[in-house]
Amino acid sequence: MLKATKKRFDIKITQANSTVGDTFELDKNIVKVHGVLVTSDKDDLLYYRGTQKIEINKEEFFPDNYESKLLMSGINVAPKHRYYDLGGVSPGNGRVQITYNDLDDGRSIFAPYRVSLYLDCEMEDEL
């Protein structure tokens, strides 16, 4: 039986104007990735300063310089509609790679912050 599950992966941004990349592995029993969402513990810094590249199974879904604010949803959006719809992609080897780039913006002052990547997935029930 298939069931919906959400996965969260975090990266830490400790220096201004830096690039941080990481690769995460999805569970083997995940069969589809339906959506993507990015959030942060300091939303304004992610909103104004962030861009990222996201790859799933070595396939690029969002290229370099794609602004993080385009993948964020505020609390005014209904919880069920917050994820960016990918249309149900196969996770392949299950590797999710994010390369996040922090850049100065005149509207924000840097402080270390966390970037969280959420994936809306569908997994096979293990039982």
Place this chain on the structure above:
Amino acid sequence: MMKEQVMVTKISVKRQGERKHFQIKLPKNTKFLIGIECGWRLIDKPDAISFKSQLIIGDHSQNLFQRSPLIGELKLQSCEESNWFYSGEVLGAEANLSYGDFSDKGFNVNDCTHGNKRTEEIVKVDAESTIIQGWYLDVLGKSQNADINYEVRVYVWINVEE
């Protein structure tokens, strides 16, 4: 099989009222342009702090419904029959996000926490020639009567054939 992709183009603006002409090169296997999105980033810290706050939260000192700050105008032209197929405005922060919001105590209404979900503007244009001509006009610098250094990003969503 058709696949969606997005192309990112940066436009750097430094002078007030600056006009920029640019080209966006598409991959050869592009079939259609399907959507356009825009974003912008302030590179230098502007000296005028009052204007900076307007760009973040809007000015609600008079409790009036206000227009969002206009950053610039963008037009995109295809070499196909459609010619100018996109003409839009690059806007700053949504100025009326907190309009009529009575819960604005302690958790300030802001684009990054209360903003709506972003979606691309849908277009449907053939992409036989793989080049798009673009035109951008600065309004922000002109309205503030200052040279403001910022960067506009144009996202072109395309359908490619694998």
